[in-house]
Amino acid sequence: MSARVALVTGGTGGIGTAICRRLADLGHKVATNYRNEDKAGDWQRRMQADGYDITMVKGDVGSPEEAEALVRGVEEKLGPVDILVNNAGITRDTTFHKMMPQQWSEVINTNLNSVYNMTRPVIEGMRARKWGRVIQISSINGQKGQYGQANYAAAKAGMHGFTISLAQENARFGITVNTVSPGYIGTDMVMAVPEDVRAKIVAQIPTGRLGMPEEIAYAVAFFIPDEASWITGANLSVNGGQYMGW
Ligand code: NDP
Secondary structure: OOOOEEEEOOOOOHHHHHHHHHHHHOOOEEEEEEOOHHHHHHHHHHHHHOOOOOEEEEOOOOOHHHHHHHHHHHHHHHOOOOEEEEOOOOOOOOOHHHOOHHHHHHHHHHHHHHHHHHHHHHHHHHHHHOOEEEEEEOOHHHHHOOOOOHHHHHHHHHHHHHHHHHHHHHHHHOEEEEEEEEOOEOOHHHHOOOHHHHHHHHHOOOOOOOEOHHHHHHHHHHOOOHHHOOOOOOEEEEOOOOOOOO
16 A cells, blocks of 8 residues: 555544554554643653654644644645544533533534534645545444434534535545444543443443444554545444444
8 A cells, every 4th residue: 555644633542543553554654633742742652662653733623723734734744644534522421401502512613623624724635636535533423313412423423424525526536535433432532431331331232342442443444545445425333233324
């Protein structure tokens, strides 16, 4: 596979770290964003100790200006972005009748507006170079809904609506646009859920266990090679069989 420049948002998180590692293992030049210097420094040192040289550029994906600066920073350091993985995400769970405007808007901004903010600065270059990969990390809860997550499910379902439109607009330019929808993965986001709730979640997963970040990274990598160039507008569920719809 040709070496490409990959930008993975939220690379310092559980799933993002696995995606960064996987893409680097495949020979790509990988970059991610950070927000907090200390946290970023620790993460980068851990990655370097494992032999990974991941480029880090500061930026909040919820800000159009910072997202654009992040892309330009990566371009300066590594060259034009060929692969964008929109992975950064947050939750602010509560039932809708108690949901405050901020809980709604923070989740929509970080999980969905970020997809505009990050993709807009890379798409014209991909079109000009006639090659690109844009991959959204959505969620099983965007497919089936989830009690206490009207904000998150709306944002995650919106990501796939974005995917299938962008896929149509850019198919003739060698750009594929796809979604990966993880089920419950044993990262900090899920381990923060109370243990009794987690046990109930695991009981609903036919494989009988939480997923591993590496299993999401594998799905992301699947969309990248030239052999995958006819796969666009797809949503790949990686959820241990918990939800088998679209
Ligand atoms: P983590 O909380 O471990 O990581 C989230 C990452 O996103 C961190 O690097 C965080 O950076 C970054 N981030 C958050 N907000 C912003 C922002 N405004 N600007 C830039 N970066 C930001 O989450 P996971 O690894 O578990 O999840 C990754 C993705 O997978 C998310 O989109 C999530 O919704 C999705 N997902 C996760 C599932 C799971 O079971 N874990 C299931 C289904 C989907 P910082 O350290 O600065 O906060």
